[in-house]
Amino acid sequence: MIFISWSGERSKQLGLAIRQWLRRVLQSVEPYFTEVDIDKGAAWHTEIAEALKKSNVGLIILTQDNLTSPWIMFEAGAIARSVERPRVCPILFGIRTADLSGPLSLFQAAEFSQEGLRSVVSTINKTMQKPLDEAALADTFEMWW
Numbered sequence: 001m002i003f004i005s006w007s008g009e010r011s012k013q014l015g016l017a018i019r020q021w022l023r024r025v026l027q028s029v030e031p032y033f034t035e036v037d038i039d040k041g042a043a044w045h046t047e048i049a050e051a052l053k054k055s056n057v058g059l060i061i062l063t064q065d066n067l068t069s070p071w072i073m074f075e076a077g078a079i080a081r082s083v084e085r086p087r088v089c090p091i092l093f094g095i096r097t098a099d100l101s102g103p104l105s106l107f108q109a110a111e112f113s114q115e116g117l118r119s120v121v122s123t124i125n126k127t128m129q130k131p132l133d134e135a136a137l138a139d140t141f142e143m144w145w
Contacts (some may be wrong), residue, residue: 002031002124003055003079006071011061014093014112023122024144028128042050052078056127057087059120060104064095067104076104087127089120114145 002022006015012035019031032051038044052058058079066072080086086116090100090109110116121141125131132140 001055001056001057002029002050003075004031004033004061005075005079006033006035006061007066007072008063010063011066012095014063014091015059017059018061018091018117021144022124024123025140026132028130045120048075049078053082055079055082056085057089057124060088060107061093062090062095062100062104062109062128063093063123064099065137067095067101071132073103080107082110085127087123089121089123090114091116091120117145119145 004019006012015033015034019033019036022029022031032055034044036049037051038047050057052075058076060072060076062072076088076090080088084111088107090104090107091112092099093112100109110120118141122137125137131137
């Protein structure tokens with residue numbers, strides 16, 4: 001499962017767009033996005049905790065507005081501790097790697113760009129039970145970019 005962490009309206013919109021796009025590029029991937037994947041009436045904190053436990057990749061959607069968000073820090077830490085080889089991928093929108101501080105600066109970040117997202121998709125592909133071969137992944141990425 002791919003957990004998409006967001007905080008704030010801009011981050012939410014970007015996260016939702018990435019969720020929809022990822023499902024096209026890597027059709028067997030299961031992106032989890034709280035805004036649409038938690039049923040109404042569900043205990044949201046329990047749902048999020050379960051999704052974090054099941055996730056082997058976390059996409060942390062970062063903007064200038066949410067660099068110090070407690071929820072972003074909590075979710076990144078939960079993913080980093082939840083699996084043997086976690087992948088926490090900060091995706092930077094309108095900010096640079098140099099803008100990161102604290103725990104998030106310890107992870108390899110990707111800019112919200114074609115090359116940045118290509119590297120994120122490659123990372124996700126490597127964690128899948130049946131990854132696409134590199135040529136198929138490149139073709140699919142280009143088609144949906």
